[in-house]
Amino acid sequence: MTTAVNQTPRAAEQVEADVVVIGGGPTGLAAAHFLAALGIRTVVLEQRLTPSGHPRATVINSRTMELLRHLGVDAEVRRAGVPLENTARITWCTGLAGTELAGLDIIASADALMERAVNSPVLPVICSQNRVEALLVDRLPENARVIRGVKAEELARTPSGVRVTASGERPVVVEARYAVLAEGLHGALRETVGLRPTASTPLGRLLDIHFSADLTPWTTGRESALYWLLTDTVRGVLVTVDPKRGEWLLEIPALTPDEEHTYFEQDVDHHKLIEAAVGVTGDAIEGLRIHSVRNWVMGSTGLETWRSADGRVLAAGDAAHTFPPTGGFGMNTGIQDAHNLAWKLAAVLRGGAPDTLLDSYERERRPVAEFNARHSETNALQKRALLQTDADPAEFARNIEEHRPHFDFEGQTLGFTYDPAPGEPVVRDVVNYRPTAQPGHRAPHVWLDRAGERISTTDLARTGFALLTGAQGTVWQQAVRETPDFMGLPLTASVITADGNGPRDTSGNFAGIYALEGAEAVLVRPDGHVLARLPGVEPREELRQAAGRIVDSGPAPAGTEGQS
Amino acid sequence: MTTGPAFSPERLAGLRSGALSEVRAALDGLPREDLAAWLATPAGADVLRTVFEQMPERYTGGPMDGPQTARWEVERPPAGTLARDLVLSEDACDVREAGISGAPAVTLTLDAVSFVEMASAASQGMDLLLQGRLRIQGDVHLAMRMESLFGLAAPGESG
Numbered sequence: 001m002t003t004a005v006n007q008t009p010r011a012a013e014q015v016e017a018d019v020v021v022i023g024g025g026p027t028g029l030a031a032a033h034f035l036a037a038l039g040i041r042t043v044v045l046e047q048r049l050t051p052s053g054h055p056r057a058t059v060i061n062s063r064t065m066e067l068l069r070h071l072g073v074d075a076e077v078r079r080a081g082v083p084l085e086n087t088a089r090i091t092w093c094t095g096l097a098g099t100e101l102a103g104l105d106i107i108a109s110a111d112a113l114m115e116r117a118v119n120s121p122v123l124p125v126i127c128s129q130n131r132v133e134a135l136l137v138d139r140l141p142e143n144a145r146v147i148r149g150v151k152a153e154e155l156a157r158t159p160s161g162v163r164v165t166a167s168g169e170r171p172v173v174v175e176a177r178y179a180v181l182a183e184g185l186h187g188a189l190r191e192t193v194g195l196r197p198t199a200s201t202p203l204g205r206l207l208d209i210h211f212s213a214d215l216t217p218w219t220t221g222r223e224s225a226l227y228w229l230l231t232d233t234v235r236g237v238l239v240t241v242d243p244k245r246g247e248w249l250l251e252i253p254a255l256t257p258d259e260e261h262t263y264f265e266q267d268v269d270h271h272k273l274i275e276a277a278v279g280v281t282g283d284a285i286e287g288l289r290i291h292s293v294r295n296w297v298m299g300s301t302g303l304e305t306w307r308s309a310d311g312r313v314l315a316a317g318d319a320a321h322t323f324p325p326t327g328g329f330g331m332n333t334g335i336q337d338a339h340n341l342a343w344k345l346a347a348v349l350r351g352g353a354p355d356t357l358l359d360s361y362e363r364e365r366r367p368v369a370e371f372n373a374r375h376s377e378t379n380a381l382q383k384r385a386l387l388q389t390d391a392d393p394a395e396f397a398r399n400i401e402e403h404r405p406h407f408d409f410e411g412q413t414l415g416f417t418y419d420p421a422p423g424e425p426v427v428r429d430v431v432n433y434r435p436t437a438q439p440g441h442r443a444p445h446v447w448l449d450r451a452g453e454r455i456s457t458t459d460l461a462r463t464g465f466a467l468l469t470g471a472q473g474t475v476w477q478q479a480v481r482e483t484p485d486f487m488g489l490p491l492t493a494s495v496i497t498a499d500g501n502g503p504r505d506t507s508g509n510f511a512g513i514y515a516l517e518g519a520e521a522v523l524v525r526p527d528g529h530v531l532a533r534l535p536g537v538e539p540r541e542e543l544r545q546a547a548g549r550i551v552d553s554g555p556a557p558a559g560t561e562g563q564s
Numbered sequence: 565m566t567t568g569p570a571f572s573p574e575r576l577a578g579l580r581s582g583a584l585s586e587v588r589a590a591l592d593g594l595p596r597e598d599l600a601a602w603l604a605t606p607a608g609a610d611v612l613r614t615v616f617e618q619m620p621e622r623y624t625g626g627p628m629d630g631p632q633t634a635r636w637e638v639e640r641p642p643a644g645t646l647a648r649d650l651v652l653s654e655d656a657c658d659v660r661e662a663g664i665s666g667a668p669a670v671t672l673t674l675d676a677v678s679f680v681e682m683a684s685a686a687s688q689g690m691d692l693l694l695q696g697r698l699r700i701q702g703d704v705h706l707a708m709r710m711e712s713l714f715g716l717a718a719p720g721e722s723g
Contacts, residue, residue: 109704113708
């Protein structure tokens with residue numbers, strides 16, 4: 001449900017909710033969806049009347065697509081996005097109309113595609129942020145409300161939670177138990193509640209030109225997600241936004257102080273820059289029309305802590321962390337923050353878990369965000385060096401495989417863990433994903449057969465906790481009959497065998513990947529990550545201990561670094 | 565040989581119609597097991613052959629680096645697999661018995677229900693592949709273009 005502003009000034013509307021989300025970008029909207037799905041009344045406050053038309057983020061990775069699948073919007077996102085056949089390649093060339101220097105196939109062979117298809121019920125997609133936002137707004141359930149055209153000015157503590165005062169033509173005051181700050185990089189409320197920003201050294205300024213044009217004369221037959229362009233006058237990247245409609249984003253970093261003047265002064269001719277990037281002049285580009293231009297500083301930012309001292313405010317998405325776009329992890333990390341946080345808020349608000357459960361949010365998510373930040377920075381520095389190279393084409397092509405981890409990151413997408421061993425990184429292998437059902441990891445995807453239909457193991461915990469067990473694990477069904485909820489959320493048990501009455505493991509992949517012994521069960525959290533492996537000797541006591549481990553494990557250690 | 569499950573005359577007419585929207589309507593609410601059993605019958609095989617025969621009419625073509633052969637292997641246990649080679653050029657599609665046109669550039673193997681779903685745009689090839697119902701060997705880029713070469717819109721879109 002979306003509320004538009006009324007033109008007539010009036011007294012502030014009073015609204016009550018369980019959770020107020022400040023910021024209606026992808027992270028805030030995803031938080032509203034995930035919370036509402038768990039029965040939590042949520043209000044989102046958003047300053048803009050409509051989503052920005054500028055396609056900031058464009059990559060929806062496979063883990064985020066799994067979450068969108070659970071929200072029922074994955075098919076629409078895929079339809080609104082770029083077909084796989086247009087995104088399975090990265091091209092390096094002099095101008096778009098010039099010489100091709102190298103190409104990197106992300107899905108180089110049928111075997112590679114088949115291997116990837118085994119890892120997830122979905123594939124990644126290129127779909128611009130503004131379209132994702134529009135789809136998320138359209139599909140909001142009844143117990144989530146977006147109030148647009150209001151600016152959250154004040155976030156105050158109340159005896160029972162928080163009060164947010166928002167100005168606008170139709171001002172509003174929201175009282176809620178908790179606030180999620182998804183106000184983006186430039187939001188002003190974080191510091192007012194003691195969440196102090198941090199920033200690494202900026203990696204330079206970029207110019208973004210969002211435009212439409214028919215570029216098919218130069219893209220047909222080598223359709224790519226990205227075209228890295230190294231012309232004599234312009235060095236940057238052309239991002240495919242929507243090839244069917246001829247929509248593109250040209251990103252040009254300032255590589256030298258002179259280029260700061262070239263690209264960011266008032267009288268820069270953006271049409272000329274596009275022509276230079278393509279490598280043609282005049283009217284050779286049909287239908288060229290610029291939609292928007294922005295320039296921005298690329299770098300990583302963060303917060304000293306993601307949770308206010310009083311515990312009532314939690315930051316997520318760009319409000320908690322930003323990093324270079326090289327890798328496409330910004331929007332994905334934000335949406336996945338919201339997914340991690342939502343079930344914990346629901347558990348606390350339903351009275352099924354103490355407030356200390358919320359400390360695990362930053363402890364789990366900060367190392368992942370920091371890993372993604374470091375990896376994105378490495379990618380950015382590598383691409384910057386590549387854009388400045390004068391290597392001959394043959395040498396350029398020979399070395400291109402070194403850049404695969406920038407574009408091919410299934411291990412980083414699906415393989416991160418919330419429970420790394422001491423000294424271990426949260427991601428062991430950026431490129432290759434190795435499924436494991438050990439605690440902290442995303443419970444691996446396996447197709448199961450249920451009454452002739454295929455369901456994914458990742459579907460079993462979408463609205464609560466799920467125990468996945470084998471033929472000898474019927475003790476868990478008895479435990480669930482006695483205790484049908486866990487930490488305030490529904491608990492289910494699925495006995496998965498090759499030929500039983502429950503979901504059937506017709507491929508044998510579940511047995512192989514989950515590697516359960518005897519009555520052992522994997523306890524999967526509502527965010528799809530494994531909370532524990534439980535032997536099934538004393539089911540109720542094992543469940544109690546599993547809850548205790550995450551609730552009592554304390555706040556995030558200061559200065560956590562999740563990268564190797 | 566089996567006669568398979570009995571379908572209503574309307575459903576049979578829809579399956580045999582060759583019109584995408586009518587085939588999709590006939591598939592609606594039909595249990596997979598029932599359709600799989602029927603497609604394993606001689607009557608079902610006729611429908612599968614009709615689908616292949618209609619493919620040249622649906623071919624919209626596109627840039628092609630010389631003629632390319634795409635082999636389709638449609639599994640219909642307990643009956644035998646039905647296979648055809650589609651020889652594709654920029655503006656033409658020629659349907660031939662499998663094996664007489666040399667080695668295929670790509671082979672797509674799927675069950676008969678999935679084949680009917682894909683050919684009527686009731687399911688997308690990528691979904692079938694992700695569900696483990698479609699396997700491909702050979703040129704992955706040609707495989708990924710298959711639906712666009714035949715003008716098959718995504719489910720829910722006109723087509």
